[in-house]
Amino acid sequence: MADARDMTADPPARPPLAGGAPTAAATRPAAALRRQRPRGAWLVPTLYILFLLLPIYWLVNMSFKSNQEILGAFSLWPQQPTLRNYMVIFTDPAWYSGYINSIIYVVLNTVISVSVALPAAYAFSRYRFLGDKHLFFWLLTNRMAPPAVFALPFFQLYSAFGLIDTHIAVAIAHCLFNVPLAVWILEGFMSGVPKEIDETAYIDGYSFPRFFLRIFMPLIASGIGVAAFFCFMFSWVELLIARTLTTTDAKPIAATMTRTVSASGLDWGVLAAAGVLTIIPGALVIWFVRNYIAKGFALGRV
């Protein structure tokens, strides 16, 4: 999926089979567009990126300072760089278990979301059936539902099942918005695979499960990767529901961060270090999905 394929080709127009070098047709508009850009155009994205990175830099900067330095002297970079803040996080179970909890429910959620979304997306992209459009719309409304609306009923529902403060509770609750997302993204990718491939496979004597696993899934491998990435991400960034459903054993790192207030005031350094560590997972994998980011955020509709 790392090839420099044109990120904007419409799902029907994109031949997922031809994953290779960009074609001449894909590079030519770029050349023409470049002529459309005024001299010094690079300045605009550069300034914008600077604006984006400045607050993040400030957080990183703080994470390497001691609290006295943060509160005492104002400096643009750490004068006495220290790893103490990170040491606190990696040695205190209350902190690092937050990361472990987050990762457990996020991975659980990603696996559940993608595996149930795969057959559903195939059904939506290949068949018409009773109520299909209503169902598709209903799924969308769940992606758009304000989590605040669900916070209280979720708490009661999961209490009734005795699931409060378990990883699986958060993982299932996050399915509310991640399953629709995965279905929409995968449907977009699947619609780009010509139906003739299915038919040829059936004529060749493939059963449906074998066709799906052996032929179809490799064809939409990048789609699965993108769907998984976005499920991972949206589950990772969500706090409201995760915090409502957990108390101690499954408490996410995001919720731990809201309670850094101690007797001696806020521990800014540790807070900053915890923040930096939550940005890292996203920053690490973003390179692989860079050409599909717009598609993922727009529910596969670009």
Added chain:
Amino acid sequence: MEKSWNNRAWFMVLPVLVLVAFSAVVPLMTVVNYSVQDTFGNNEFFWAGTEWFEELLASDRFWEAMGRNLVFSLVILAIEVPLGIFIALNMPRKGIGVSVCLVLMALPLLVPWNVVGTIWQVFGRVDIGLLGHTLEAIGIDYNYVSDPIDAWITVVLMDVWHWTSLVVLLCYAGLVSIPDAYYQAARIDGASRWAVFRYIQLPKMNRVLLIAVLLRFMDSFMIYTEPFVVTGGGPGNSTTFLSIDLVKMAVGQFDLGPAAAMSLVYFLIILLLSWVFYTVMTNRGVER
């Protein structure tokens, strides 16, 4: 693509249906239940009819939160959309620069929402933040903790920081799909740069822009975590948006009835917006 009629496809959709129904329909029914009942505790409920809805629609608190939320959504749309288009137009189109730009610009989108709040909470503080400290140094009185206007500026700036990239990415996706022939034709006609933008690029970005506007509007309409971390809805109630108010009511004060009624009204608004979004998305093929 020609789709064949096959009702057995339902079996493939079933797992999704069960899972999402468990997470969505059951809680929603609970909300409906509460919205028409009253309680004096002890788990004893009795019928209250539309009382909560009438109370809600007559309360200033609800309309103020709604008004703040609408103003917020419109302000960030007015900033993020033109800014996003402008940046997308100036993005590099070729080489390693494209990937670097895409990755760096997408970075804020991947930061956990409460950390976005934390970043700006720290960044804006006068004593330890770069922004607050710099503003103070050049003599601007800025304190988002006590001044409502400064709080608003901080929250809006934070949202611009967080989400403008989404508009940029979508617009960029629209721009690179414009075939070269359009530009050649424009060159032969001697079209100005503005004319190229107005008559070629903007119409071609139409659809992605619509997606961007709808997504930004809906997401900003249910914003919770970021302003909650930075301002906690304050100072006073100046940054209490619908979600913050709702959570305060439901979890903080445990006013189940009013909170449930508010949830439903809130959800209906989102439903209407989703319908617009869905209609736009699924009519795509027809328009072309």
